[in-house]
Amino acid sequence: MHQPQLLNCPAPAKLNLFLHITGRRADGYHLLQSVFQLIDRCDSLDFYVRQDGEIHRLNQVHGVPEQDDLVIKAARLLQSYTGTLQGAEIHLHKNLPMGGGLGGGSSDAATTLIALNHLWKCNLNRQTLMQLGLQLGADVPFFIYGQNAFVEGIGEQMQAVSTSDQWFIVIEPGVHVPTPTIFSAKELTRNTKPVRITDFSNAAKVEWKNDMQAVACALHPEIAAVIHWLKQFELHQGDAKMTGSGSCVFCAFPNEEAAKKVFKQVPSQWTSWIAKALQQHPINLKVNL
Known part of the structure; x- marks a missing residue:
């Protein structure tokens, strides 16, 4: 059966x-x-x-x-x-x-x-x-x-929340960052002023950052090196940043062509790929919840 x-x-x-x-x-x-x-x-x-x-x-x-x-x-x-x-x-x-x-x-x-x-x-x-x-x-x-x-x-x-239909280059620096290590660091910023969801569409008023990034970069210079390299291609200051508690770093681009142009220049010692923003989880096409 x-x-x-x-x-x-x-x-x-x-x-x-x-x-x-x-x-x-x-x-x-x-x-x-x-x-x-x-x-x-x-x-x-x-x-x-x-x-x-x-x-x-x-x-x-x-x-x-x-x-x-x-x-x-x-x-x-x-x-x-x-x-x-x-x-x-x-x-x-x-x-x-x-x-x-x-x-x-x-x-x-x-x-x-x-x-x-x-x-x-x-x-x-x-x-x-x-x-x-x-x-x-x-x-x-x-x-x-x-x-x-x-x-x-x-x-x-x-x-x-609705986000832009953009493309990303994601770079993996080759280091593993255990989340508890970042959260337990004394240097971690823990008092960033809260924002509202409405602020997200008006990005000029807010510095959009990753509060874990400074600690991760201090522990792993490889992450800092990737961010520094990607910064030369930023459309807006702060676009190139770490995701989560690391170690992957990403930068947003308005279309696939712009992303591919930069992707060709990524140094070979890093694992990298291009990804497209999704608005919905793709399993929604398979399973109705």
Whole structure:
């Protein structure tokens, strides 16, 4: 008997168009404001339903044992929450770098929750899946939300925002930045003045920056070198910046032609690619939530 399956499920990267840290909660979590931008660079996952309740990853992922993989944790969380007797085999095609600030692991977990909710016929709505996702990581709810967002709190408060149809060059400097290292640094700016979502469309009034960038650059001069190189191609001051807690660096361009022109000049010691801004999560074309 043929088992239900869902193949080539996209798990897109995100860029932080800015990232301001506005304070810190009593429990140590940092309060932030950011605009999360989906891009068309993705991991991809294949899901095959099992009837025996077992959950397994079909392939090795370098540096991530199966039991530590957010994909497996997401599947088990959904299984536990819904009480389904079904299981799954999952093949993860990893395309996004780990420790790059692109949200790859969180995106993989979100796609897993969305796909298995559909395959297992759990019928949970988007809001419930977002609440489950928050147990796995602060970025997971955004990828379930499924569109670009102005994000506040610890990353769980979202408002839809329209962003420019632009292109990006993303450069991976070849270093891994553990997020806890950045958040625990004494030098981290934690008192940036809060902005409003309406300010985002009127960028001239606000300095859009990444508050984690200075700490990451001090720890990893390679990141600073990439930012310095990309700055010569900025349309607006501050366009070239790090995403998330690093290490990937990006710069926006108005069209594909402009991005390709600069892309040809990227020094060969760095891994780089061109990405297009998305307005919607591409899994929305496969699965209705």
